[in-house]
Amino acid sequence: xxxxxxxxxxxxxxxxxxxxxxxxxxxxxxxxxxxxxxxxxxxxxxxxxxxxxxxxxxxxxxxxxxxxxxxxxxxxxxxxxxxxxxxxxxxxxxxxxxxxxxxxxxxxxxxxxxxxxxxxxxxxxxxxxxxxxxxxxxxxxxxxxxxxxxxxxxxxxxxxxxxxxxxxxxxxxxxxxxxxxxxxxxxxxxxxxxxxxxxxxxxxxxxxxxxxxxxxxxxxxxxxxxxxxxxxxxxxxxxxxxxxxxxxxxxxxxxxxxxxxxxxxxxxxxxxxxxxxxxxxxxxxxxxxxxxxxxxxxxxxxxxxxxxxxxxxxxxxxxxxxxxxxxxxxxxxxxxxxxxxxxxxxxxxxxxxxxxxxxxxxxxxxxxxxxxxxxxxxxxxxxxxxxxxxxxxxxxxxxxxxxx
Amino acid sequence: xxxxxxxxxxxxxxxxxxxxxxxxxxxxxxxxxxxxxxxxxxxxxxxxxxxxxxxxxxxxxxxxxxxxxxxxxxxxxxxxxxxxxxxxxxxxxxxxxxxxxxxxxxxxxxxxxxxxxxxxxxxxxxxxxxxxxxxxxxxxxxxxxxxxxxxxxxxxxxxxxxxxxxxxxxxxxxxxxxxxxxxxxxxxxxxxxxxxxxxxxxxxxxxxxxxxxxxxxxxxxxxxxxxxxxxxxx
Numbered sequence: 001x002x003x004x005x006x007x008x009x010x011x012x013x014x015x016x017x018x019x020x021x022x023x024x025x026x027x028x029x030x031x032x033x034x035x036x037x038x039x040x041x042x043x044x045x046x047x048x049x050x051x052x053x054x055x056x057x058x059x060x061x062x063x064x065x066x067x068x069x070x071x072x073x074x075x076x077x078x079x080x081x082x083x084x085x086x087x088x089x090x091x092x093x094x095x096x097x098x099x100x101x102x103x104x105x106x107x108x109x110x111x112x113x114x115x116x117x118x119x120x121x122x123x124x125x126x127x128x129x130x131x132x133x134x135x136x137x138x139x140x141x142x143x144x145x146x147x148x149x150x151x152x153x154x155x156x157x158x159x160x161x162x163x164x165x166x167x168x169x170x171x172x173x174x175x176x177x178x179x180x181x182x183x184x185x186x187x188x189x190x191x192x193x194x195x196x197x198x199x200x201x202x203x204x205x206x207x208x209x210x211x212x213x214x215x216x217x218x219x220x221x222x223x224x225x226x227x228x229x230x231x232x233x234x235x236x237x238x239x240x241x242x243x244x245x246x247x248x249x250x251x252x253x254x255x256x257x258x259x260x261x262x263x264x265x266x267x268x269x270x271x272x273x274x275x276x277x278x279x280x281x282x283x284x285x286x287x288x289x290x291x292x293x294x295x296x297x298x299x300x301x302x303x304x305x306x307x308x309x310x311x312x313x314x315x316x317x318x319x320x321x322x323x324x325x326x327x328x329x330x331x332x333x334x335x336x337x338x339x340x341x342x343x344x345x346x347x348x349x350x351x352x353x354x355x356x357x358x359x360x361x362x363x364x365x366x367x368x369x370x371x372x373x374x375x376x377x378x379x380x381x382x383x384x385x386x387x388x389x390x391x392x393x394x395x396x397x398x399x400x401x402x403x404x
Numbered sequence: 405x406x407x408x409x410x411x412x413x414x415x416x417x418x419x420x421x422x423x424x425x426x427x428x429x430x431x432x433x434x435x436x437x438x439x440x441x442x443x444x445x446x447x448x449x450x451x452x453x454x455x456x457x458x459x460x461x462x463x464x465x466x467x468x469x470x471x472x473x474x475x476x477x478x479x480x481x482x483x484x485x486x487x488x489x490x491x492x493x494x495x496x497x498x499x500x501x502x503x504x505x506x507x508x509x510x511x512x513x514x515x516x517x518x519x520x521x522x523x524x525x526x527x528x529x530x531x532x533x534x535x536x537x538x539x540x541x542x543x544x545x546x547x548x549x550x551x552x553x554x555x556x557x558x559x560x561x562x563x564x565x566x567x568x569x570x571x572x573x574x575x576x577x578x579x580x581x582x583x584x585x586x587x588x589x590x591x592x593x594x595x596x597x598x599x600x601x602x603x604x605x606x607x608x609x610x611x612x613x614x615x616x617x618x619x620x621x622x623x624x625x626x627x628x629x630x631x632x633x634x635x636x637x638x
Binding site for chain 1: 462465467468487488491492494495496500502506507508510519520522523524528567571
């Protein structure tokens with residue numbers, strides 16, 4: 001009986017081809033819009049996540065800090081418990097940490113020729129370039145052999161280059177850092193201000209060993225930066241690093257950490273939340289068009305009931321019950337929903353590909369959006385078909401037979 | 405009146421009243437009708453328009469319920485059944501033939517004839533087999549896949565008759581069955597009714613044409629909602 005009603009419904013849709021297509025168009029566009037809009041929203045989210053990851057959101061920063069033996073807590077970064085051996089241990093033992101770079105930093109006066117300038121001098125390893133997302137525009141960055149050799153080489157930022165050398169290409173020239181001579185081997189590309197307003201180009205980068213032993217004469221480092229493989233392993237890496245450093249620093253279970261591990265995932269969370277809101281907004285706008293499509297179904301079904309009043313009368317005279325008439329019209333509107341929903345999914349997928357092809361936006365088709373839009377359209381067929389179907393089923397057979 | 409005394413009665417009406425109200429005014433379309441019809445008889449109901457014969461037809465066909473009174477159809481009291489119960493009675497016990505055929509235009513002759521069996525819950529293969537046999541019985545075996553608009557009026561009415569008898573109903577009700585037909589087609593249709601009657605079925609015609617009523621054994625005249633004359637010819 002139900003299967004037959006489906007066949008009758010399909011037949012009726014086939015007979016009124018143009019009208020059926022126009023009715024379905026509302027659902028097709030609605031479902032397609034939901035899928036495409038959600039796909040765009042998710043694509044934007046991936047893109048934003050990608051750019052934030054480029055800023056260093058997968059970054060963990062370990063600073064010494066915590067409680068000194070006397071109970072006095074020192075400013076973060078001023079402790080003396082982090083060493084290059086810690087860096088090597090993390091590199092060796094923590095899975096998911098792609099780059100682990102040490103950092104020692106201090107302000108020094110720089111002199112080149114008759115110019116002088118005061119800037120931050122940071123000692124680090126060659127991986128610094130990748131972690132911080134800088135480029136070398138002239139010359140080259142130092143390599144690990146320079147670190148091993150404690151070489152007196154420096155890579156300078158745009159601001160430093162401009163203030164000390166003006167328009168001259170500084171590569172191959174020499175500068176003095178705290179009176180010690182260094183050779184400039186590279187110039188970094190401009191990066192502008194940081195989010196907090198400091199000039200990111202006002203830096204001098206030198207090998208970490210050179211900074212520790214030749215400039216500062218210290219055995220500890222100020223900071224370890226760790227780039228995790230991806231956002232998903234970030235928490236695990238943070239946990240592993242904490243455990244490793246605790247055991248290396250021989251801290252018993254009751255003693256607090258003598259270092260701090262921080263991450264920048266808050267930025268990522270805010271961004272993801274924003275793009276989620278955008279996705280929801282786009283999805284809602286699309287859902288409204290789906291609702292309009294549903295009203296279209298109701299409209300057509302009401303017209304159909306009126307137009308087929310006589311048919312309903314005949315069917316009732318031949319023994320159709322309330323339920324069989326209700327079912328016939330309900331199935332017809334559900335079939336519109338199902339067929340329209342299926343075509344809408346195809347449209348949505350197609351539109352997502354076309355949009356990503358022409359706009360170079362990445363789109364990501366979410367299976368849940370397809371499922372949601374499809375079940376929504378079937379539901380709309382059901383809900384908006386119910387009133388017309390009920391109206392048909394309640395018709396008086398005598399009146400219906402008399403209807404011209 | 406009761407020529408075939410002792411025969412089983414397929415229809416018994418007792419003091420049936422049907423009242424229509426329009427605002428404050430109300431009138432009795434049927435005003436206390438008593439009637440019994442034996443199984444296997446061929447009856448016509450005549451009367452001018454407004455005489456209540458259409459209302460009679462609706463009541464007999466279980467399309468409507470009497471306001472008061474009792475109606476036994478094939479031994480079952482049907483005067484106060486629910487809508488769905490009436491639908492089932494129509495499906496199983498009554499075959500309708502209408503003046504304007506009332507075939508579903510988008511369906512083939514075969515599908516039209518099979519339709520009552522759908523609502524009776526008969527499986528598809530059997531439905532089609534029985535519908536084909538019914539169409540062959542009215543001489544349309546070569547037209548089973550034609551749509552109504554591809555047929556003449558006489559052919560359409562024969563499809564409608566095939567549909568009316570497909571469920572082997574207790575009574576066959578025909579409302580002006582020749583009203584839209586030319587004389588020749590009308591005669592053909594009446595011959596089919598006569599043949600159905602010969603097979604032992606109860607056939608009730610509503611008509612205002614004496615030539616049509618002449619085919620039947622018993623003629624009931626109505627006026628102002630009452631039976632005014634009831635004559636049985638032998």
